[in-house]
Amino acid sequence: PSLEKDLLPLYFGWFLAKRDEDSLRKTSHEFLEQLGNLKAFKKRLQAYGYEDKHKLDLLKHFAKTPNILHCTSKFCDYGKAAGSEEYARQEVVKKSYSKGYTLHITALFATPRTVGARLELTEEQLLLWPLDAEREVMPKDTFPRGSRAHVTLGTAAEVQDVQTGIDLLEFIKLQQAGREGESLGELTGSVAGKVSYFDNGLWMVNLSRKIEVKSIFSGYYG
Numbered sequence: 242p243s244l245e246k247d248l249l250p251l252y253f254g255w256f257l258a259k260r261d262e263d264s265l266r267k268t269s270h271e272f273l274e275q276l277g278n279l280k281a282f283k284k285r286l287q288a289y290g291y292e293d294k295h296k297l298d299l300l301k302h303f304a305k306t307p308n309i310l311h312c313t314s315k316f317c318d319y320g321k322a323a324g325s326e327e328y329a330r331q332e333v334v335k336k337s338y339s340k341g342y343t344l345h346i347t348a349l350f351a352t353p354r355t356v357g358a359r360l361e362l363t364e365e366q367l368l369l370w371p372l373d374a375e376r377e378v379m380p381k382d383t384f385p386r387g388s389r390a391h392v393t394l395g396t397a398a399e400v401q402d403v404q405t406g407i408d409l410l411e412f413i414k415l416q417q418a419g420r421e422g423e424s425l426g427e428l429t430g431s432v433a434g435k436v437s438y439f440d441n442g443l444w445m446v447n448l449s450r451k452i453e454v455k456s457i458f459s460g461y462y463g
């Protein structure tokens with residue numbers, strides 16, 4: 242047997258193809274501009290820590306945007322994260338490495354901490370989704386597999402990217418508890434859809450037309 246071990250990445254995931262990445266960044270701007278311009282939003286700024294509606298610019302609020310738009314499937318931390326080796330050893334992970342996948346974005350959301358895209362994973366993509374991905378960050382709740390699947394589009398200063406998936410689960414937890422959110426308007430164009438508000442600065446637009454983006458399943462070594 243060889244002494245050499247496979248190197249584990251910082252994380253495995255689906256990485257957006259350049260053209261679709263550029264276009265999703267534009268979509269994210271469009272979302273934040275339209276959301277920030279909603280009267281209903283301007284009336285509910287407290288959660289974002291602003292008193293004065295003229296002071297809040299959502300594009301500035303989400304000061305950090307990821308260098309690479311992606312959906313994390315498994316965070317490995319170069320092997321330090323629990324279950325990394327087991328994940329990487331799976332036949333389906335090896336076989337899928339460097340393959341192309343179409344990701345389906347069903348909603349965009351913003352919280353005082355993060356802005357992200359919610360994904361609906363296909364059966365094939367769910368094979369690459371760890372069994373404990375949701376439990377890992379919210380051990381007390383149960384979620385359908387893949388609930389946490391997202392693309393981080395931006396975070397407020399001082400907020401880590403990992404927060405985006407946690408925020409998404411917060412919305413889903415409320416929906417599971419029967420909360421639909423307050424229907425507070427509609428966005429148009431590339432981000433067309435109904436806007437729901439869930440208190441505490443949690444906003445989501447369910448897209449009338451899903452956005453499809455091309456991606457490659459791979460590892461990020463950083």
Ligand code: ACK
Pocket residue numbers: 251252312313316392393402403404405406
């Ligand atoms: O936006 P994300 O899914 O959140 O993509 C980044 C990526 O790994 C590189 O940092 C995600 N990430 C960071 N820490 C964790 C963690 N403890 N569990 C799951 N995902 C994580 C982060």
